[in-house]
Amino acid sequence: MRFIYALLMLSIFSTASFAEVNVVATLPWIGSVAKEIGKEKINVAVLVKSGQDPHFVEAKPSMIVAAKNADIIMYNGLELEIGYLPLIITSSRNPKIQPGQKGNLDCSISVNVIEMAKTDLDRSMGDVHASGNPHYHLSPDNVLKAAKTISERLSSIDGGNSDFYRSRFDIFEKGLREKMKEWDERMAPLKGKKVILYHRDMNYLMERYGIGVVGYIEPKPGIPPTPKHLQSLIEAGKREGVSAVLVNTYFERRSPSFVADKIGVKMLMLPIDVFGVPEARDYISLMDYVTNAVKEGLR
């Protein structure tokens, strides 16, 4: 009986939401930004959980159902979701979200990408992305650009509410710009410090605040560490005088804490996406948390 009731509620909900735009976002930060802009005019479903490595996600049938009902699918792009998103989009049979359609939004189209390949790449170099480092969302400038892209696209598929989306974007921009000043002030004293990262997933943050990256726990992107590599990393860390080892919460802690111990610095676990820690409820609180934690950790 309870099951039937739940079914009934589900079907009522799915019809009640008819007038709103159904947005499917791959990553939590995209869902958060879209919700800021669309508010009650949109429904947002997020496919990847913040504790999951966005490179290694399996396309679950429930994701296909979400994509089937979507008016628009928003994704990070730069090949980050290549392992599951094409399958989800094809299996959804939803003409609105097929590549090239208005309902297929690659949020990276207007962002500034770093680390674009200057030479030919192949898989002997690990999980490499020729079009640049895909983890651009820890750069607030880039998220502002992505937010603009999102608001423009929402206006385009839901023309009746375009003024609403525009004004919501203006509010988001104002709030974010104010916060950016705060973060800039907070991070300014860290300029010139050096760190070791696990993966190339915080480079945009380091670049914005002038923090040097001496090396990575991974010998190559997506390739697990070897003892020999860790040894050379410890030497480099000591030589360069790194202040901390920064690790995204979903990685193992054994190797980075070993490296941090040997160098004699702290290992910092940082959330990389919204809901990675309970305090990070949306994009701005995520950045608040991250900048505070980095500042404390690199003191």
Next chain:
Amino acid sequence: MRLPLSSLLIILLFSGAVYGADSDAESRIKALEEALSDQQKTINELKAQKEGGRLRLIDISLDALFSAGGSTEGDESLQSLQGGGHDPRKRGFTVQNVELSLSGAVDPYLKGEAHIIYFLDPLEGETVVELEEAFMTTTSLPYGLQLEAGQFFTEFGRINPQHPHQWHWQDQPVINTRFFGPDGMRGPGFRLGWLAPLPWYSEFHVGMQNANGETMASFLANDELFGERPIGNRPFVQRDVDTMKDLVYLARLDNSLDLTQNVTAKVGLSGLYGPNATGEAGETGIYGADLVIKWRPGYQERGWPFIIWESEVMRRDYKADAVYDDSDPANVIDLKKETLRDWGLYTQLLYGFSPGWAAGLRYEYATGSRDSVGGRDNDPFRDDRTRISPLLTWMPSEFSRLRVQYNYDRADHLDDEEAHSVWLGVEFMYGAHAAHAF
């Protein structure tokens, strides 16, 4: 009149100047913003020039499966003990499967996919090439419909529609090799899928395929395959396709639910119906149920840890026609009409315990009722069989895999009813390979 007008002009001028001081700053900001956005455009254009935004015409990948190992059974006996065409089935080395996959968008309405496989015949050493699959899939039919047409694996259960490199174990389940032959059931035809408008994943498939050929073992098959693996040891009867009744029909229902955030279940029911190779009145029905439950916790490193529990049970009703042949008076064949029933199952648990590593255990059982000619106990494809297979897998990366598997076999047709085999497998894959379905 003149004075007020000129003073008005002066006032206007002044106010303009005052306003101008304000708007000057604003317009400079505007100009700066415009300049910035122009720069951004230039950056994007330069970026586009550098990357060029590729035209993706065809994705090509190659996947190779090799194995080495040994068994208490000799090579001849291994051909039926390891009944899958891509199973490790030779003392020494086996080239199990080298698969070339080609896929891409055809046009705004269709996607294309082809898989061509190569392997070496384990006894003769001959190179064998097979057109495993080549089909198109529609991408934009309305009402949740999707049509696939061409040559493809029959959507029955979980193992049959998968390519060998998707299997977690190195060999096919025994029951699959009995019902669907060495290379899996596939053939030319079409299949229509419908994603029902429900809040959970529910897909219904109907399909139609040719009943004849070496990949239609339980149906019309062909002379050569039936000669090697006769069902019930009956003689092969050539049948022509006269009506729609002489084709194979499929129905499948797939449902999936996320039981919790981290646990997903998928349940399938499949049915097949078509003519068989025992005579004009011969017909086959195959029915199956499958269940997979996957656990993937919220915190995963490179996709680990995970647990996958996968099971299938299936039954075949093989209605064999009567045969009477007295052309050889010394050996008169007189077989009555009867329904040979077989059923079997496998259940396997795979635990990814540490990044790159997984350990698993598979249990299988297969049996039947009604005798084969010469006795069911002597029929390697209908006797009572149990197989237990522990497995250890190591994946240095997403693209390579090493596996070691031990098979304990108990089969009535074997001389001492038991066999032990150990297989070490190597797999590598390169190129652009599409993601696999759940």
